Each structure stands twice: as structure tokens, then as C-alpha cells.
Amino acid sequence: MSEMESINHHINGRISSIQRVLDLSVAEVPQTKMKKLGQELFALESLLEEFEKHVGRQKDELNSLKELEELFQNDLEGLQHLKDNIPAHIVKNKCPEIEKEPSTNQGQAADLELIKHEVVKNNTKCYVKEMDFITVDEFERIPQYMKGRVSYEQINAAVQNINTAVEAKYTIVHQPVKTLKNNARKLRQRFKNQETKETKGQYFVVEEDLREFTQMKFDKRLQSIFSMLRHCQRIRELRGGGTTRYMLV
DSSP states (O other), rough: OOOHOOOOOOOOHHHHHHHHHHTTTTOOOOOOHHHHHHHHHHHHHHHHHHHHHHHHHHHHHHHHHHHHHHHHHHHHHEEEEEEEEHHHHHHHSSOOSSOOOOOOOHHHHHHHHHHHHHHHHTTOOOOOOOOOOOOOHHHHSSSHHHHOOOOOHHHHHHHHHHHHHHHHHHHTTTTTTGGGGGHHHHHHHHHHHHHOGGTTTTTTHHHHHHHHHHOOOSHHHHHHHHHHHHHTSSSEEEEEEEEEEEEEE
């Protein structure tokens, strides 16, 4: 039996007792009976007060539970919204590429696959820095004149492509020369020739690297993307010797 039922049963018992006494009120009631009736009425009043307090507490708890239920429901809806709107690059750790076109240089693609095979076979592990993807909040804070028609997906596709080029480039750079074959050695030497005092210890790519390892098109839109990446402090540009180096921040 619950606490509420117990109190209710007790009060009903007291009321029944008082009712029986009142039914005898037509007759002469002894003083002792009247005294007992007064005591019963006083006890009943105390029980009713306690009962009301208990009911009040139950109402407060019920309201608190309802508020908690609403909070849980809001959280559930928020989580469902996040689940339904997770950017593709977070789910798959990559973004769709920017208007990827079929490669016209099949020989270059074949050479690149051979180089990758060499690196994997050598199995020399090394750390290669990656650029963080642009968040929705960061993208919304980019001035509209700078964004133009570039979408959130397109700028993160560029980030993914740059990361791909950086990883491919520095995986080769970090390999011991003697472990590389002729094609990979030529690439490694080209990468070394790009370096300057200012790039020491930094990770960067140049246009030639991006053309080597990705299919990005160097057009006005890509230049706008580079401007946005500089604005979001993902890259900085270092010019010299007729070459623009896109350095990861």
C-alpha cells in the first residue's frame, strides 16, 4: 500500500469514528465522549493538513518530472536534428571533391600509383599535419563578398584535397632516399627544391603539388577558397622565386 493510500485509509477511519459519535448526538453524550470527540477532531485536522502538504509535494514532483520530460524531449529532437544534418566529411572523414573531372594524363596517374605502392611497401611511419575542416559557424562568419557562390561543401572538399596532397607529398619527403625508386626520388627532390628558410619545419603545398596529387582546377573559385581559408586561419601564403606556397597554419 502506497503512502497516499495509507493516509487516505487512516483519515477515512477517523471520519467514520466521528460520524458514529455524531449519530449519537441526539442522545445525551457523556462528557468523556465529548472530550474524545474533540480529540478526534483535532487529530483529524492535523492529518488533513499533513495530507494537503503531501499532495502539494506530489504535485511539485509531478511538475518537475514533466519539465524533465520536456528537456529530454528537446534533447532528443536536437540529437535527431544533428544526426540528420551531420556534414558528410565528419561521417566519412572526407568531403565530396570539387567538380572532379577524369584525368587526362593516364601515364602520370600510373606513376603516382607506383610511388604510393613503394611508400606502403617501405612502411615507414611518419606524422603528417592535416588541415582542420571548416565548421558551419566559421563558414557563416565568412563575409559574403568573399564566399560568393562557394558552398560549405565545396570549401571542405578543397580542404580534403589539400590534405590529400600534403599527405602524399610529405609521406614521400619523410622516406629515406635509398628506399625510393627513380620516380619517387625525382618527386622528393622536387619537393626539397621548393623549400626555403621560411618553410623549415612547416607543411606546405604549391600549385604543382595539387595538380600532381589531386584534380583541383585552378580557377577563380579556387582562388576565392584560398582567400576564405586564409580568413579562417587555415593557411598562409608565402611567395618567392615565382612560386606561391600554401602553408598549413
